[in-house]
Amino acid sequence: MAQNREFFYRRLHSLLGVIPVGLFLTQHLVVNHFATRGAEAFNKAAAFMEQLPFRYFLEIFIIFLPLLFHAIYGLYIAFTAQNNVSRYGYFRNWMFMLQRLTGIITLIFVVWHVWETRVQAAFGAEVNYDMMANIVANPFMLAFYIVGIVSAVFHFANGLWSFFVSWGITVTPRSQQISTYVTMGIFVALSIVGIRAILAFV
Amino acid sequence: MSENKTIRIIVTRQDRPDTAPYDEEFVIPYRPNMNIISALMEIRRNPVNAKGEKTTPVAWEMNCLEEVCGACSMVINGKPRQSCTALIDQLEQPIRLEPMRTFPVIRDLQVDRSRMFDSLKKVKAWIPIDGTYDLGPGPRMPERKRQWAYELSKCMTCGVCLEACPNVNSKSNFIGPAPLSQVRLFNAHPTGAMHKAERLEAIMGDGGLANCGNSQNCVQSCPKGIPLTTSIAALNRAATIQMFRNFFGSDEV
Numbered sequence: 001m002a003q004n005r006e007f008f009y010r011r012l013h014s015l016l017g018v019i020p021v022g023l024f025l026t027q028h029l030v031v032n033h034f035a036t037r038g039a040e041a042f043n044k045a046a047a048f049m050e051q052l053p054f055r056y057f058l059e060i061f062i063i064f065l066p067l068l069f070h071a072i073y074g075l076y077i078a079f080t081a082q083n084n085v086s087r088y089g090y091f092r093n094w095m096f097m098l099q100r101l102t103g104i105i106t107l108i109f110v111v112w113h114v115w116e117t118r119v120q121a122a123f124g125a126e127v128n129y130d131m132m133a134n135i136v137a138n139p140f141m142l143a144f145y146i147v148g149i150v151s152a153v154f155h156f157a158n159g160l161w162s163f164f165v166s167w168g169i170t171v172t173p174r175s176q177q178i179s180t181y182v183t184m185g186i187f188v189a190l191s192i193v194g195i196r197a198i199l200a201f202v
Numbered sequence: 203m204s205e206n207k208t209i210r211i212i213v214t215r216q217d218r219p220d221t222a223p224y225d226e227e228f229v230i231p232y233r234p235n236m237n238i239i240s241a242l243m244e245i246r247r248n249p250v251n252a253k254g255e256k257t258t259p260v261a262w263e264m265n266c267l268e269e270v271c272g273a274c275s276m277v278i279n280g281k282p283r284q285s286c287t288a289l290i291d292q293l294e295q296p297i298r299l300e301p302m303r304t305f306p307v308i309r310d311l312q313v314d315r316s317r318m319f320d321s322l323k324k325v326k327a328w329i330p331i332d333g334t335y336d337l338g339p340g341p342r343m344p345e346r347k348r349q350w351a352y353e354l355s356k357c358m359t360c361g362v363c364l365e366a367c368p369n370v371n372s373k374s375n376f377i378g379p380a381p382l383s384q385v386r387l388f389n390a391h392p393t394g395a396m397h398k399a400e401r402l403e404a405i406m407g408d409g410g411l412a413n414c415g416n417s418q419n420c421v422q423s424c425p426k427g428i429p430l431t432t433s434i435a436a437l438n439r440a441a442t443i444q445m446f447r448n449f450f451g452s453d454e455v
Binding site: 004006010077079081082090093096097161162165168171172 | 281366369371373374407408409410411412414415416417418422423429431432434435436437440441443
């Protein structure tokens with residue numbers, strides 16, 4: 001690796017996690033939420049997303065490349081930490097550990113999820129309500145999906161908190177405290193959206 | 203109260219930098235108002251372990267004995283702190299003493315903190331005032347700001363924040379919270395601010411500011427109560443601005 005690139009990579013990692021990956025996650029969960037209005041509503045919404053103009057361009061530059069960088073560099077960050085919550089059981093230290101743990105869980109989940117849906121679609125499978133209903137008919141897979149969704153949402157919400165610190169937006173302890181409440185509110189709200197959506201396929 | 207009250211201390215010892223650590227237990231007579239230093243001095247006076255075997259005295263560092271030099275830092279009952287202000291009466295027994303293993307162990311509780319001093323050089327934690335002629339008095343510092351900066355100047359380079367940080371370890375090159383906060387201190391000084399960009403660019407290099415993972419253990423552990431995480435966030439803001447200046451250009455050199 002070139003000298004003095006670490007600052008740039010870290011800042012890029014922080015930025016990409018929110019824009020576009022975090023925004024995509026939010027949009028994805030909101031579109032999935034159409035499933036609560038029935039199979040037809042979901043299929044209509046999914047078809048709309050599928051038929052967006054410049055689909056491949058959007059997929060590559062808004063989703064896959066940023067996600068790939070964030071995932072690979074994130075793995076490197078996670079494995080350079082030496083977690084010590086048993087010695088220092090402070091709230092933020094737990095969040096630090098959970099951020100790395102949920103990152104790894106999310107990565108495993110996303111790889112599986114992309115294989116099962118987008119890659120299968122490239123092989124000719126149709127992505128629709130029935131596809132998801134078949135997947136989550138297996139209670140093990142349903143549990144895996146719920147864990148994956150909650151991990152991803154936590155990683156996004158708590159990552160938003162550290163994004164605000166890393167870019168120097170929240171400096172004072174007070175602003176960081178309020179930011180904790182706001183981002184944890186986002187975690188709860190998005191988790192509800194995500195879990196309601198996945199349960200709509202059961 | 204009782205005349206034969208004793209203190210149990212378990213010390214993680216290490217004979218040489220390259221040998222394996224081992225535990226040795228000591229039972230020493232109690233005296234009122236003892237601290238860890240006086241307990242270690244008692245072991246040094248009579249180096250006999252709990253099994254009654256004669257052993258070598260425990261090696262540790264100390265200097266000021268009033269929590270301003272940072273030399274006597276060690277891990278006491280799981281938490282890094284200064285042994286001069288660790289009072290025996292306030293500690294749960296058996297008392298466990300370990301070296302701060304984030305740093306290379308020289309012997310027993312003595313560690314090599316040179317990496318912190320190297321980091322201070324790297325970030326230019328000083329104010330250059332020397333010239334080939336008398337430069338005259340520098341700009342004045344407002345009293346309010348002086349008082350504010352005094353809090354940051356309390357850092358004694360003890361290494362407790364590095365020991366507590368999960369991102370300072372043998373797998374990473376992170377310089378840790380203490381030298382970062384010093385950049386904020388010297389950049390706040392009216393004369394020091396003349397070299398602001400140089401210091402910011404030093405911490406925007408590898409192993410610098412961006413390696414902070416916001417576990418905030420440092421601010422919880424700092425014996426001097428220095429607002430380390432506030433310093434890091436403030437530097438993040440300054441680095442963001444510096445980054446845009448460097449890329450898009452600015453006359454603020």
